[in-house]
Amino acid sequence: MNFFKPFALERFFAEHEFSARYLLCSSDCESFPVRELLAMERDSIDGLLDLRLGYTETRGAPELRMAIAAQYGGLGVSDIFVHAGAEEAILNLFLAELSPGDTVIVNFPCYQSLAEIPRALGCRVVPWELRRIADGGKERWALDPDELPALVGEPSPAGDPASGPGFVPPKMIVLNAPHNPTGALPTREEFEAVVAYARRWGAVLLVDEVYRRLERDPARRLPAACEAYENGVSLDVLSKHAGLAGLRIGWLASRRRDILDRVAQVKDYNSICSSAPSELLAGIAVRNLERIAARNRGIAAKNLALLDAFFRERPGFASWTLPEGSSIGFPRLNCGADAEALAVKLVREAGVLLLPGAYYAYDAAFFRVGYGRANMPEALARLGRWLDDGGWPGLIDGGRETAAGAGGAPAANASPGLGAEAGSRGA
Numbered sequence: 464m465n466f467f468k469p470f471a472l473e474r475f476f477a478e479h480e481f482s483a484r485y486l487l488c489s490s491d492c493e494s495f496p497v498r499e500l501l502a503m504e505r506d507s508i509d510g511l512l513d514l515r516l517g518y519t520e521t522r523g524a525p526e527l528r529m530a531i532a533a534q535y536g537g538l539g540v541s542d543i544f545v546h547a548g549a550e551e552a553i554l555n556l557f558l559a560e561l562s563p564g565d566t567v568i569v570n571f572p573c574y575q576s577l578a579e580i581p582r583a584l585g586c587r588v589v590p591w592e593l594r595r596i597a598d599g600g601k602e603r604w605a606l607d608p609d610e611l612p613a614l615v616g617e618p619s620p621a622g623d624p625a626s627g628p629g630f631v632p633p634k635m636i637v638l639n640a641p642h643n644p645t646g647a648l649p650t651r652e653e654f655e656a657v658v659a660y661a662r663r664w665g666a667v668l669l670v671d672e673v674y675r676r677l678e679r680d681p682a683r684r685l686p687a688a689c690e691a692y693e694n695g696v697s698l699d700v701l702s703k704h705a706g707l708a709g710l711r712i713g714w715l716a717s718r719r720r721d722i723l724d725r726v727a728q729v730k731d732y733n734s735i736c737s738s739a740p741s742e743l744l745a746g747i748a749v750r751n752l753e754r755i756a757a758r759n760r761g762i763a764a765k766n767l768a769l770l771d772a773f774f775r776e777r778p779g780f781a782s783w784t785l786p787e788g789s790s791i792g793f794p795r796l797n798c799g800a801d802a803e804a805l806a807v808k809l810v811r812e813a814g815v816l817l818l819p820g821a822y823y824a825y826d827a828a829f830f831r832v833g834y835g836r837a838n839m840p841e842a843l844a845r846l847g848r849w850l851d852d853g854g855w856p857g858l859i860d861g862g863r864e865t866a867a868g869a870g871g872a873p874a875a876n877a878s879p880g881l882g883a884e885a886g887s888r889g890a
């Protein structure tokens with residue numbers, strides 16, 4: 464059965480995640496034990512011990528959905544649908560809403576299921592590419608909403624766009640913000656432009672918000688899609704900002720109850736309902752989410768500064784565009800074009816795992832780093848020692864050489880640094 468192409472990234476992690484000593488590319492934040500979670504609420508231990516292990520409601524235990532609804536302005540319990548992780552929610556939503564021939568715009572690069580499931584369902588998947596742009600003297604990854612009409616092939620403004628030959632208006636727009644793998648975060652204006660474009664066609668806007676709450680500047684947090692747009696669907700999960708991937712609890716939030724009704728029909732054919740103990744524990748986590756996410760933002764902020772200093776110190780090795788949110792970033796090798804060869808040698812010799820950009824069907828010189836884990840400084844130090852010891856052939860002085868050095872990057876490619884101003888580097 465070849466319905467889906469293999470999920471490249473998940474296959475890569477399946478091979479290395481539990482054997483590599485240091486994961487320098489994990490996307491989830493630091494986890495913590497059940498004991499610590501239970502300590503966040505009184506009587507929680509008895510609540511867990513007395514829990515009956517029957518089925519729960521398909522859409523999630525009402526108490527959990529109530530706690531999740533309270534995370535959004537203007538939404539109620541009926542607007543929330545709990546799933547076994549974000550991944551099940553993505554599958555169920557696409558199965559419920561998409562048909563062959565539908566046009567689906569998906570940001571690129573992306574977490575593979577966001578584009579692969581629509582493709583497998585026979586949709587016309589239109590990749591919308593993030594680019595590095597110079598903005599206010601700094602560089603950032605960005606999507607340009609002005610590209611959307613041409614991307615989907617709208618006829619010129621002179622014609623009636625809806626009736627152009629062969630033109631199929633978008634049924635769904637899929638964004639991931641903050642973004643995996645670049646850490647990009649649209650500005651408020653860009654986000655509103657996407658909402659306006661979706662509204663023009665009545666398209667559903669799915670925003671994968673699993674890295675929300677991990678903005679570098681919390682003031683830049685975007686409204687959730689379900690708050691900002693009547694056809695908006697927000698996807699969230701406790702895996703990333705809360706570091707609780709083992710609970711496998713995610714959710715869809717939307718005011719489009721008809722969509723959630725159709726999702727319910729799909730869920731009857733896979734998990735039926737979520738795990739009762741996980742739902743109970745997830746309720747505690749959601750009620751304490753701001754506190755948990757704030758702790759992980761703190762870890763991420765410290766690690767981000769270390770990583771940024773690392774890349775600035777070693778421009779011959781790699782450089783990056785600072786992530787604006789999430790717990791991951793997407794640097795580019797300046798010492799060769801094959802991040803996979805580097806990753807394989809690095810994990811074998813130093814036990815440190817990086818994720819090659821090729822697993823996103825992207826330029827093979829890029830790779831993903833993760834900075835949400837508490838042991839990231841140790842992993843980074845090991846990478847540094849490996850480079851210093853000549854682990855990667857051709858690098859002089861562990862990559863500290865500049866443009867003039869062997870294999871060095873043009874100095875202009877180096878990161879502008881946290882808070883520093885960049886030169887006039889183009890897109």
Ligand SMILES: Cc1ncc(COP(=O)(O)O)c(C=O)c1O
Nearest residue numbers: 490548549550574643673700702
């Ligand atoms: C953007 C994005 N969406 C969804 C998921 C799936 O999340 P989960 O594994 O918690 O189901 C991931 C996991 O890495 C992700 O990065």
